[in-house]
Amino acid sequence: MSLGTKAKRFGAVAALATAAALALSGCTSTAGGTTAAQPLKKEDLVFVCSVINTTNPYFAANIEGCQTLGKKLGIPVEVVDSNGSSQTEISKIQAILAKGKKAVVFVNTVASSDAPTIVNAVKAAGGFVTIWWNKPDNLDPAKVGNNFVAFQKHSGIDSGKCTTEALSKAIGEKGGIIALPGVQDSTTSATRVAGLKEALATQFPNVKLLDVRPSNWDPQLAYKNSKDLIAKYGDQIKGVWTADDGMQIGAMQAFKEAGLLNKVKFVSDGLYPPTVDAMKAHEGNDAIVGETFHRGYMASAIGLYTAYLAAIGKIDPSKLPHEKRDSMFKISCVTPGNLDEYLKWDNNVAGWVDTLIEKGPWDTEPVPLVAGGPEVIKPEYK
Numbered sequence: 001m002s003l004g005t006k007a008k009r010f011g012a013v014a015a016l017a018t019a020a021a022l023a024l025s026g027c028t029s030t031a032g033g034t035t036a037a038q039p040l041k042k043e044d045l046v047f048v049c050s051v052i053n054t055t056n057p058y059f060a061a062n063i064e065g066c067q068t069l070g071k072k073l074g075i076p077v078e079v080v081d082s083n084g085s086s087q088t089e090i091s092k093i094q095a096i097l098a099k100g101k102k103a104v105v106f107v108n109t110v111a112s113s114d115a116p117t118i119v120n121a122v123k124a125a126g127g128f129v130t131i132w133w134n135k136p137d138n139l140d141p142a143k144v145g146n147n148f149v150a151f152q153k154h155s156g157i158d159s160g161k162c163t164t165e166a167l168s169k170a171i172g173e174k175g176g177i178i179a180l181p182g183v184q185d186s187t188t189s190a191t192r193v194a195g196l197k198e199a200l201a202t203q204f205p206n207v208k209l210l211d212v213r214p215s216n217w218d219p220q221l222a223y224k225n226s227k228d229l230i231a232k233y234g235d236q237i238k239g240v241w242t243a244d245d246g247m248q249i250g251a252m253q254a255f256k257e258a259g260l261l262n263k264v265k266f267v268s269d270g271l272y273p274p275t276v277d278a279m280k281a282h283e284g285n286d287a288i289v290g291e292t293f294h295r296g297y298m299a300s301a302i303g304l305y306t307a308y309l310a311a312i313g314k315i316d317p318s319k320l321p322h323e324k325r326d327s328m329f330k331i332s333c334v335t336p337g338n339l340d341e342y343l344k345w346d347n348n349v350a351g352w353v354d355t356l357i358e359k360g361p362w363d364t365e366p367v368p369l370v371a372g373g374p375e376v377i378k379p380e381y382k
Contacts, residue, residue, distance in 0.1 A: 038313075039311070039312050039313025040102050040311045040312060040313075041312075042073070042074070042075065042312060044101060044102050045075050045101060045102050045103075045104055045308075045311060046075065046076050046077075046078055046096070046099075046101040046102070046103055046104070047066055047069070047070045047075050047076065047077040047078070047103075047104050047105075047106075047304055047308075048077075048078050048080060048093065048096055048103045048104065048105040048106070048107075049062060049063055049066030049067075049077055049078070049079050049080065049106050049300060049304070050079075050080035050082060050089060050092070050093055050105065050106065050107040050108065050109075050118075051063060051079070051080065051081060051082065051108050052082050052084055052089075052108055052109075052110050052183075052217060053081065053082065053083055053084050053217070053218070054081050055218070055219065055246070056217055056218070056219070056244070056246035057245065057246060057270075057272035057273060057274065057296075058217075058244060058245070058246060058270050058272060058296040059108065059296060060296070061272075061295060061296025061297045061300075062106070062108055062296040062297065062299065062300040063079055063300070064296070064297045064300075064349060065295075065296060065297030065298060065299065065300035065301035065304075065349070065353070066079070066106060066300045066301070066304055067079075068297065068301065068349055068350055068353045069300075069301045069304050069305060069308075069353055069356075069357075070304075072350070072353055072354070072357060073308070073357075075104070075308075078096050080092040080093055080096070082110050084110060084216060084217075084218065085110065086110045086111050086113070086114045089107075089109070089110050089114060089118075090114060090117055090118060090121070093105070093107070093118055093121065093122075094121055097121060097122065097125040097127065098125075102125075102126055102127050102128075102311065103122060103125065103127035103128075103129075104127065104128050104129075104304060104307045104308050104311050105118075105122050105127055105128065105129040105130070105304075105307060106129075106130055106132065106300050106303040106304045106307065107129060107130075107131050107132065108132050108133055108134075108299075108300075109131060109132075109133065109134040109135065110134075110183065111134065111183055111185040111186060112134040112135055112136050112185055112186060112187050113136065113185055114134075115131050115134065115135035115136065115139055116135075116136065116139055118131070119131065119139065119144055119147075119148045122147060122148075123144065123145060123147035123148065126147070127147065127311075128146075128147050128149050128307040128308075128310045128311040129147065129148055129149065129307060130149050130150045130151070130152060130303035130304065130306050130307045131148075131150075131151050131152070131303075132151075132152050132153060132299050132300070132303050133153050133186070133187070133188040133299075134186050134187045134188055135151050135187065137187075137374045139151075140326070141317065141325040141326060142317075142318070142322070142325055142326075145318075146310060146316070146317040146318055148317075149306055149307045149310045149317050149325070150303075150306050150307075150317070150320075150324065150325045150326070150327060151325070151326050151327065151373065152299070152302060152303055152306070152327045152328075152329065153187075153188065153327070153328055153329070153373070153375070154292075154294050154328060154329050154330070154331040154367070155191070155328050155331055155371070155375060156187070156188050156189075156190070156191025156192040156194070156195060156375060157191050157192070157194055157195040157198070157375060157377070158195060158331055159191075159192050159195060159269045159292045159331055160191065160192040160193060160194060160195020160196040160197075160198070160199065161195040161196075161198060161199045162195075162290065162292055162331075162333040163195075163196075163241060163267035163268060163269060163290045163291070163292060163333075164195065164196045164199035164200060164204070164241060164267070165199055165203065165204075165290070166267050166289050166290025166333070166335060167207075167239045167240075167241055167265055167266075167267040167289060167290060168199070168200070168203070168204040168207045168239075169289075170239065170265040170267075170289040170290070171207070171238040171239045171265055173204055173206055173207060174206035174207060175206075175207060175208070175236075175238035175239070176207075176208045176209075176210040176233065176236040176237055176238055176239075177207060177208070177209060177210065177237065177238060177239035177240065177241055178209075178210050178211050178212070178213070178226075178229050178233070178237055178239075178240055178241070179193065179196060179209060179211070179212045179213070179240075179241045179242070179243075180212075180213055180214070180215045180222050180225060180226070180240070180241070180242040180243065180247045180248075180251060181193050181212060181213075181214045181215070181243045182214065182215065182216060182217040182243045182244060182247070183214065183216050183217060184214045187375070188243075189214070189243050190377060190382070191375050191377060192243045192269060193212070193243070193381075194377040194378070194381040194382065195381075196209075196241055197209070197380075197381040198378065198381045201380075201381070207239075210229075210233050210236060210237065211229055211232070211233065213225040213228070213229065215242075215247045215250070217243075217244055217246055217247060218246070218247065218250070219246050219247060219249045219250035219253075220250060221247075221250070222242065222246070222247035222248070222249075222250030222251050222254075223250035223251065223253050223254045224250075224254075225251075226240070226250065226251040226253075226254035226255065227254045227257075227258075230254060230255065230258045230260065235260070235263070237260075237264060238263075238264060238265065239264060239265045239266070239267070240252075240255070240264060240265070240266045240267075241267055241268075242266070242267070242268040242269075243268070243269060244268060244269050244270050245268045245269065245270040245271065245272040245274070245275045245291070246270075246272070247268070248266055248267075248268035248275065248288075249272075249274055249275070251266065252266060252278070252283075252284065252287065255284075255287075256284070261283070261284035261285075261287055262284050262285040262287070263285075264284070264287065265287060265288075265289045266284075266287050266288050266289065267288070267289060267290035267291065268288075268290075268291060268292075269291070269292045270291070270292065270294070270296075271291040271292065271293050271334055271342065273346075275288060275291060276339070276343065279291075279336055279339055280339075286336060288336070289335065289336070290333070290334070290335055291333075291334040291335075292331050292332065292333060292334060293331065293332040293333075293334045293342045293366070294329070294330075294331050294332075294367055295345065295346070295367070297349050297352075297353075298345075298352070298356075298364075298367050301352075301353050301356055302329070302356065302361045302364070302367070305356055305357065305360075305361050306361040309360075309361070321372075322372045323369060323371060323372030324362060324369065326372050326373040326374060327362075327369055327371075327372065327373065328369070328370055328371040328372065328373055328375065329367045329368065329369055329370060330366065330367050330368055330369075330370045331367075332366065342366070345366060352364075
């Protein structure tokens, strides 16, 4: 992203934040309270599912989870495709809020800095929102009030450590690797990179991180960046670490075109369907050696269902313990050897959502709640 683009985006966000703050000035709710005097009626609700883009398989799975839950509960779903733009994300959410129905919102934020503006806008409109993955650490749901029901994620540090260990062992614990993080202003990407750096520093001192190129969760940008890095480092590259499988897909294509796919090992986060196919096909001499397991449809359904329970009065967020408002859910390490253990959940998404509704958002396998946040990055690994 160019500096000019960043300036425009943050200018737009700042303007929208000001507007949201002005809207909130007329609100009489207090921290820990709710703008809704009574629980909302189901027929007055709309589910909003906001994703970073629709080309990344994880975000497509987010949409599937929202739509499946909406169908189960009989609530309409509106999808926000942010196209990687904070301005687009925020303006589309605000447009839905202006329609009049009370919004129950799941947001996979484009950037951490977007979260306060979105949360304030939803609160001002009397809706309920759960943010997944990215927010500033000082944005505490308990201090905002009941309308910001929860912040939820899987541990990025654990993810980064898990995949770095698999990659380092696969290349013989020595040699050069490159890293493709996601959006720079993203706590998800930052924590995964921190896990990478910590694992290298403490366990694999002979593995050298040659270069780091943020690729915005975008397969096309990851492809371009990989081509550039191949030209720069050539066969010094023994391994490729990416912060999610969408970028890994783009990177693998670049290495395939360069005739290097059989010589390089890859790890990533998410275990997306194309990654599963590549692992089963032993693509690139078993190029993919490590993954993490969590699912986009699980995240979005958990997020929406948590906000829904607050909206209809089934839970009072102000009475929830800290870990149920600032939450980390289980993440698992996957290798080609245990791959099949994790694929069963994808064969029946509707059935998994039924279990979610039965068990609740914090006790549903394979991603139960395991800890409270915020996740803290050690200064030396930032």
